[in-house]
Amino acid sequence: MKKKKVQAVKDHIKHQQQVLQLLKDNTTSVKNKTKQQMGGHFKDEDVEALFCVISIIQLDWINEARDEWKKDEEVWPLIQKFQKIPIQTILP
DSSP, X not given: OHHHHXXXXXXXXXXXXXXXXXXXXXXXXHHHHHHHHTTTOXXXXXXXXXHHHHHHHHHHHHHHHHHHHHHOTTHXXXXXXXXXXXXXXXXX
């Protein structure tokens, strides 16, 4: 029983690392596209500041949405169920 729990924790950590890497890759891609679309008119620091502000705002939106979802008796159990699906089965 204890080994199963340890393995479950290890699997969860691995899953979180994969999600984090995916987010990093997506952020880098979006940052590069944004810099191209801005036509080089802004310094890298300006683009970084823009992404910092967006990430703060998004975090607030995510937290607010999560609070609302937790109140919904149908949605919250579904979200919890989806969180248990390994990332490998979702991504191509």
